[in-house]
Amino acid sequence: MKTLEIYTIDDLKKDLEEGVSEGKVAVKKWETILNLLKTVEELSIQVTSFCLKYQKYGCNGCPILKYDYPCGHPYATFTIFYQELRKLRALADRLYAILKAIEREERESRGYIG
Numbered sequence: 001m002k003t004l005e006i007y008t009i010d011d012l013k014k015d016l017e018e019g020v021s022e023g024k025v026a027v028k029k030w031e032t033i034l035n036l037l038k039t040v041e042e043l044s045i046q047v048t049s050f051c052l053k054y055q056k057y058g059c060n061g062c063p064i065l066k067y068d069y070p071c072g073h074p075y076a077t078f079t080i081f082y083q084e085l086r087k088l089r090a091l092a093d094r095l096y097a098i099l100k101a102i103e104r105e106e107r108e109s110r111g112y113i114g
Contacts, residue, residue, distance in 0.1 A: 007032040021106050023102050023103030027099050037088060037089045040085060045082065048064075050062050
């Protein structure tokens with residue numbers, strides 16, 4: 001099992017009340033989102049319990065095939081899900097980079113770096 005810590009709205013409010021900069025708070029929030037997306041991506045790419053049993057037979061007999069294309073097929077639900085998840089993660093990475101730049105500018109404008 002993997003445990004993830006989530007930076008909640010309550011954490012955000014508390015940090016702001018304690019004087020943490022808006023930029024740092026935004027970055028902490030998006031770090032949480034990125035960690036969650038990375039974990040979902042890691043989990044979704046892992047084989048299913050069906051794969052452990054049926055891959056050695058070329059997926060013949062896999063119950064997923066009764067309802068969907070094989071997992072690697074371009075129109076398989078799994079493939080579409082994973083592609084969309086990767087797009088979402090790429091968007092989150094870009095937003096995170098923007099927020100890091102804003103936070104860095106915020107720190108520099110206050111006269112300290114750290």
